[in-house]
Amino acid sequence: MARRSKKGRPVNGVVLVNKHQGESSNRVLQQVKRLFNAQKAGHTGALDPLATGMLPICLGEATKFSQFLLDADKVYRVRAQLGVRTDTSDADGDVVATRPVDVSPSQLAAALEPLRGAIMQVPSMFSALKHEGKPLYEYARKGIEIERPARPVHIYRLDLLQFEGDMVELEVHCSKGTYIRSLVDDLGQALGCGAHVTMLHRLAVADYPAERMLSVEQLASFAPDREQPDADYSAIDQHLLALDSPVARLPMIHAGLVQSDGFLHGQPVDAHRYAAGTQVRVESEHGVFLGVAEYREDGRAWPKRVVVFEQPDKA
Numbered sequence: 502m503a504r505r506s507k508k509g510r511p512v513n514g515v516v517l518v519n520k521h522q523g524e525s526s527n528r529v530l531q532q533v534k535r536l537f538n539a540q541k542a543g544h545t546g547a548l549d550p551l552a553t554g555m556l557p558i559c560l561g562e563a564t565k566f567s568q569f570l571l572d573a574d575k576v577y578r579v580r581a582q583l584g585v586r587t588d589t590s591d592a593d594g595d596v597v598a599t600r601p602v603d604v605s606p607s608q609l610a611a612a613l614e615p616l617r618g619a620i621m622q623v624p625s626m627f628s629a630l631k632h633e634g635k636p637l638y639e640y641a642r643k644g645i646e647i648e649r650p651a652r653p654v655h656i657y658r659l660d661l662l663q664f665e666g667d668m669v670e671l672e673v674h675c676s677k678g679t680y681i682r683s684l685v686d687d688l689g690q691a692l693g694c695g696a697h698v699t700m701l702h703r704l705a706v707a708d709y710p711a712e713r714m715l716s717v718e719q720l721a722s723f724a725p726d727r728e729q730p731d732a733d734y735s736a737i738d739q740h741l742l743a744l745d746s747p748v749a750r751l752p753m754i755h756a757g758l759v760q761s762d763g764f765l766h767g768q769p770v771d772a773h774r775y776a777a778g779t780q781v782r783v784e785s786e787h788g789v790f791l792g793v794a795e796y797r798e799d800g801r802a803w804p805k806r807v808v809v810f811e812q813p814d815k816a
Contacts, residue, residue: 519556526548529544549701
């Protein structure tokens with residue numbers, strides 16, 4: 502039986518989208534997939550509709566390495582309103598409490614200090630964390646409260662940018678799994694007046710350059726008419742970052758010709774260099790990215806995620 506042909510192009514790489522407020526991350530994903538006419542696409546951690554900023558979209562084989570961006574550090578700029586607490590901890594939620602604001606700069610500084618470093622954080626009920634297979638926000642919309650254990654996160658940097666009246670603006674460099682809405686809610690509770698997010702902008706994911714971000718509308722200006730039989734995607738493809746960019750922080754090892762072929766078929770690379778558990782990116786001797794490997798106790802790097810190279814169609 503003939504193999505069913507895949508729809509779209511086997512395009513591989515990462516595109517940095519500057520998401521607008523009000524857009525869902527999934528809608529952005531589908532728009533980008535269509536503009537590139539890509540066979541496969543996935544995002545690297547959803548941004549709330551309220552949020553704006555960097556949303557890396559992985560195309561093709563890059564989707565295999567999206568977890569590394571989910572696990573990467575993030576940087577956000579957030580504006581919070583003191584005195585008003587909402588059920589979602591942001592401006593899209595319903596107000597559940599209002600209190601007068603009588604906070605001095607020194608009180609704000611004191612309340613921010615315990616939120617720095619290694620902290621325990623209780624995720625919001627309006628998050629995508631799963632409980633019995635369903636995201637928490639589905640329970641929250643039905644008025645069902647689920648007990649959530651506190652989770653360790655790390656706030657590497659929490660800078661106060663502005664404090665005027667009941668408005669506070671912060672810049673946060675944080676580890677994976679950090680909920681900025683929960684951080685702001687905790688700040689409001691510590692101040693005794695409540696708080697919620699009114700603006701959230703993601704400045705950075707891992708080491709990706711902010712200047713490479715493009716809106717969906719900007720990307721669309723480079724996309725060809727996909728209905729044309731000889732549509733030229735070279736202009737839009739220039740905005741793709743490398744397939745291996747999600748794993749750029751991993752140490753690299755090279756595999757010779759024979760070992761490269763073996764690696765792509767599940768065999769380890771004999772390169773006794775790192776401790777067991779260390780993950781590395783593997784390149785061929787010609788600099789072609791082959792995938793990610795993990796060292797085991799035998800001192801060899803075993804395939805963990807392998808790039809599948811498109812085979813030419815047979816006549």
